[in-house]
Amino acid sequence: MADHDHKIASPPALAERLLALAVTKHDRSIMLGDLHEEFVERNKSSSMRARSWYWRQVLLSTPHLMRQRMQQNTAFAVAAILGITVFSFVLITLWDVYVARTTAGFLAQQIVQPPLLMIRLIYFLLQLTGTAVVGGLIARSLFSSDYTFRKNALTRLGPTALLLVAAAVVTWLSAGGNYPASYLVLRVGLAIPALVLGALVASRKVLH
Amino acid sequence: MLVLAALIRLQPDAYGVAIRTEIERKTSRSVSFGALYATLSRLESKQYVESRLGETTPERGGRAKRFYQISTLGQTQLQKSVTELGNLLEGIVPWPTTTTK
Numbered sequence: 001m002a003d004h005d006h007k008i009a010s011p012p013a014l015a016e017r018l019l020a021l022a023v024t025k026h027d028r029s030i031m032l033g034d035l036h037e038e039f040v041e042r043n044k045s046s047s048m049r050a051r052s053w054y055w056r057q058v059l060l061s062t063p064h065l066m067r068q069r070m071q072q073n074t075a076f077a078v079a080a081i082l083g084i085t086v087f088s089f090v091l092i093t094l095w096d097v098y099v100a101r102t103t104a105g106f107l108a109q110q111i112v113q114p115p116l117l118m119i120r121l122i123y124f125l126l127q128l129t130g131t132a133v134v135g136g137l138i139a140r141s142l143f144s145s146d147y148t149f150r151k152n153a154l155t156r157l158g159p160t161a162l163l164l165v166a167a168a169v170v171t172w173l174s175a176g177g178n179y180p181a182s183y184l185v186l187r188v189g190l191a192i193p194a195l196v197l198g199a200l201v202a203s204r205k206v207l208h
Numbered sequence: 209m210l211v212l213a214a215l216i217r218l219q220p221d222a223y224g225v226a227i228r229t230e231i232e233r234k235t236s237r238s239v240s241f242g243a244l245y246a247t248l249s250r251l252e253s254k255q256y257v258e259s260r261l262g263e264t265t266p267e268r269g270g271r272a273k274r275f276y277q278i279s280t281l282g283q284t285q286l287q288k289s290v291t292e293l294g295n296l297l298e299g300i301v302p303w304p305t306t307t308t309k
Contacts, residue, residue, distance in 0.1 A: 010269070022242075023242075023245070024249070026249070027245050027249065029271045029272065030224065030245075030271065030272065030273070030274040031224065031241055031242075031245050032269065032271060033264075033268035033269060033271030033272065033273065034223070034224035034225045034228075034241060034268070034273075035241055036267070036268050036269040036271065037225055037265075037267050037268045038225050040267050057240055057241055057242075060240035060242060060243075061240045061241050061242020061243070061245075062242060063242070064240065064242035064243045064245075064246040065242045065245070065246065067246070068245075068246045068249060
């Protein structure tokens with residue numbers, strides 16, 4: 001007779017906690033129970049695949065659950081938008097410093113007489129790409145299954161766009177006017193459309 | 209509509225895992241638990257479905273199941289939606305007909 005392992009496997013604790021934060025109190029225990037049940041079943045064939053499946057469920061479920069909570073609870077809606085705005089802004093800043101500037105700086109060092117315009121264009125392109133990706137992440141989190149993207153874009157993308165403007169103005173003021181006005185216009189004038197474009201593309205993919 | 213149809217197929221044992229599995233099996237469409245429970249919550253608020261709690265089990269981490277069933281209002285709405293869809297598709301695509309004895 002084969003020995004049976006009577007210990008029932010447990011889902012990834014962090015994933016479970018993240019999901020518990022997103023789901024409403026009414027559904028929390030039930031939904032975690034469902035996921036636990038299916039995880040235990042999948043774990044019988046492969047522990048790694050079961051864990052991967054669980055994390056995928058958490059990532060795919062969170063946008064729907066957040067939207068549900070936002071519809072039911074105004075305070076949560078405000079907190080979610082602010083939280084995602086701050087998180088997005090940190091992401092944009094990290095991308096700007098560690099990817100866009102590092103790449104542009106590396107390219108400038110490799111060329112004996114760097115053509116500054118080309119280096120600057122590459123820097124801005126990377127900066128805008130990162131901003132568009134963040135816009136896509138915002139859309140994925142806040143607009144999933146939401147057929148009123150245009151109506152809600154202002155309240156949901158607005159705070160992040162405002163932060164981009166504020167950061168650009170602070171940079172300009174703190175540099176004592178060393179940054180030309182054209183830099184400020186470029187940075188703000190293109191970053192906000194990049195954010196919106198990324199959100200629009202991601203929301204179309206999410207909605208259709 | 210998919211969720212309501214799945215409830216009818218599975219009753220009286222329609223709960224989250226079973227509903228999700230049934231939809232995936234019949235439609236080849238992957239459904240996340242979040243999407244499913246958001247839909248069930250919306251259907252319950254419209255009184256198209258009713259729910260009751262089941263027993264806890266160790267396989268569910270000591271958590272109970274919630275069984276769902278379609279209400280009379282839900283059945284009426286589903287029938288109405290199917291009829292309306294049939295009317296829209298009439299003459300465009302072959303509409304499956306059920307044969308009765």
